Amino acid sequence: xxxxxxxxxxxxxxxxxxxxxxxxxxxxxxxxxxxxxxxxxxxxxxxxxxxxxxxxxxxxxxxxxxxxxxxxxxxxxxxxxxxxxxxxxxxxxxxxxxxxxxxxxxxxxxxxxxxxxxxxxxxxxxxxxxxxxxxxxxxxxxxxxxxxxxxxxxxxxxxxxxxxxxxxxxxxxxxxxxxxxxxxxxxxxxxxxxxxxxxxxxxxxxxxxxxxxxxxxxxxxxxxxxxxxxxxxxxxxxxxxxxxxxxxxxxxxxxxxxxxxxxxxxxxxxxxxxxxxxxxxxxxxxxxxxxxxxxxxxxxxxxxxxxxxxxxxxxxxxxxxxxxxxxxxxxxxxxxxxxxxxxxxxxxxxxxxxxxxxxxxxxxx
Numbered sequence: 001x002x003x004x005x006x007x008x009x010x011x012x013x014x015x016x017x018x019x020x021x022x023x024x025x026x027x028x029x030x031x032x033x034x035x036x037x038x039x040x041x042x043x044x045x046x047x048x049x050x051x052x053x054x055x056x057x058x059x060x061x062x063x064x065x066x067x068x069x070x071x072x073x074x075x076x077x078x079x080x081x082x083x084x085x086x087x088x089x090x091x092x093x094x095x096x097x098x099x100x101x102x103x104x105x106x107x108x109x110x111x112x113x114x115x116x117x118x119x120x121x122x123x124x125x126x127x128x129x130x131x132x133x134x135x136x137x138x139x140x141x142x143x144x145x146x147x148x149x150x151x152x153x154x155x156x157x158x159x160x161x162x163x164x165x166x167x168x169x170x171x172x173x174x175x176x177x178x179x180x181x182x183x184x185x186x187x188x189x190x191x192x193x194x195x196x197x198x199x200x201x202x203x204x205x206x207x208x209x210x211x212x213x214x215x216x217x218x219x220x221x222x223x224x225x226x227x228x229x230x231x232x233x234x235x236x237x238x239x240x241x242x243x244x245x246x247x248x249x250x251x252x253x254x255x256x257x258x259x260x261x262x263x264x265x266x267x268x269x270x271x272x273x274x275x276x277x278x279x280x281x282x283x284x285x286x287x288x289x290x291x292x293x294x295x296x297x298x299x300x301x302x303x304x305x306x307x308x309x310x311x312x313x314x315x316x317x318x319x320x321x322x323x324x325x326x327x328x329x330x331x332x333x334x335x336x337x338x339x340x341x342x343x344x345x346x347x348x349x350x351x352x353x354x355x356x357x358x359x360x361x362x363x364x365x
Contacts, residue, residue, distance in 0.1 A: 010224065016054045016231040019046070023238045031241045035249075044242040047235055051264055054232045055085060059268035061225040066284075068218055076193070078272065078288065081225060083295040085232055086111070086265040087303045092237035093244075093257060094304075094313060100247070101169075101316045104304045106258025109156060109323055111296045113358040114266040116330050119273050119289045120337070121351030127277030127285070128345035134282040140200040141338035144290035147189050149331055151182055151297040156327060159318030168318025179302040186298030203283040236264075255362060266292070282343065290338075322361045330354060 023030065033039045062078040069077070086107070094103050127134045155178065164171040170178060193201055243260055246252045269292050276285040301317075308315045319327055333354060337347045 010057070012053045012057045013224070013228060013231075016050050016228070016235065019050045020231045020234050020238075023047075023235070027238060027241075034242060034245045040242060040245065044239075044246075047239045047242070048260070048264070051232055051235050051239060052267060054228045054235075055082070055264055056268045056271065057228045058082070058085065058225055058232070059272050061221040061228070063272060064221045065218060065225070068221075076190070076291070078269070079291040079295040080299075081229065082265055082269055082292060083299050085229060085236075086261065086296060087300055088233040089236040089239075089261050089264060090300070090304060091307055092233070093240040093261065094307065094311075100254060100257065101314050102254050103257055104300070104308075104315045105156065105168075105317050105319065106255040107261045108258075108296060108300060108317075109319060109327065110255070110259045110262030111266055112152065112156075112293055112327065113330065113355060114262055115269070115289050115293050115296075116334055117351045117355035117358060119266065119270045120334070121348045121353075121355055122270065123273045123277040123282070123285045123289065123348070124337075124343045125345050125348030125352065126274060127280065127282055128343065128348055130278060131280045133342050133344055134277070134280060135203065135342050136283045136286045136338075137200055137203050138338075138341040139197075140202075140283070141286060141290065141341075143189070143192065143197070143200055144286075144294060145335060145338060147185050148290065148294050148297065149335075151185060151294070151301075152327065152331060154178055154181065155297055155301050155317055156319050157324065159316070160320070160324065161318075168316045168320060169314065170317065175305050179305045182298050183302045186294065189294065189298070201283070201287055236261075253362070259362065265296075286338070326354070326358060326361065 030043060034043065058081050059078060062081050065077050090104060090107055094100065124134075159168045159170050162170060162174060164174065192198075239260075243257050247254055247257050269288055273285040273288040276282070276288065304315060307313075333350060337343065337351070
């Protein structure tokens with residue numbers, strides 16, 4: 001009975017491990033025919049769907065832990081788990097094939113656009129349609145944005161204006177400062193989120209189902225969370241093959257590689273945030289999307305800087321052209337959106353239109 005329940009609930013783990021075994025054994029043979037469009041599509045979708053399903057399972061088990069532990073600790077587990085997947089996926093793609101110095105920047109920017117425009121817009125729109133107005137803790141939103149904005153500017157905008165090195169990149173000492181500042185600010189944020197100001201990130205409306213979840217043991221879900229992450233990381237290295245073929249052989253824009261990774265990372269969290277908004281738990285939804293952006297910049301940037309020095313592969317962080325303007329506009333609109341303690345459908349529509357602009361500019365430049 002227990003085995004049948006496990007197979008019914010965790011079939012995704014069996015599929016991901018089976019897929020990993022197949023690509024370990026016959027990967028070279030499977031990747032040898034990528035020049036065939038139909039075969040390329042099949043391999044890409046196979047890997048993408050399996051990785052995405054595993055990432056969704058990570059979020060599912062993190063959600064149970066979240067309900068069991070309460071806010072903000074539960075959301076913290078979710079964001080750290082997804083950020084770990086992101087860091088390891090970027091590393092796998094970055095180390096495969098030719099050097100792509102813009103991969104980190106493109107992935108970070110795609111994550112910010114998907115979350116701060118797509119995910120925020122969808123959550124506010126569907127939450128507003130069902131509940132008219134929704135409320136959140138204004139102090140928590142201010143704390144998130146107060147750290148996200150300087151980190152985003154220092155990571156994605158400042159490199160365009162530094163004089164020490166040519167192009168949109170930082171010098172060695174500037175990278176060290178950015179790494180220490182990002183990790184330090186994120187550490188300081190965690191201190192207030194889990195310590196003296198942890199009330200900023202709650203609204204006093206803990207989900208009613210937490211009483212049910214509280215009866216569930218923590219250990220099995222924690223173990224399954226890590227069990228799903230292992231094949232995700234290994235399969236990300238396999239996904240690097242079709243991504244590299246897409247960019248290097250078919251000459252798609254480099255930003256598409258970052259977008260693919262960002263979709264794998266952001267989609268599971270988007271599902272969790274949308275579900276929370278539908279249940280009128282906008283505080284949890286806000287903790288998910290703002291916490292995800294903060295963890296992405298605060299942890300991914302230092303990790304990728306360290307990785308670039310270990311591997312000797314340079315990274316360009318500064319945004320260019322339309323991306324530069326779109327990031328500034330996104331940050332400004334988020335400040336306006338989270339300035340009153342309540343939200344409605346109009347704000348959701350604005351964010352979704354910004355996300356549509358990002359998609360259009362990504363396709364047409």
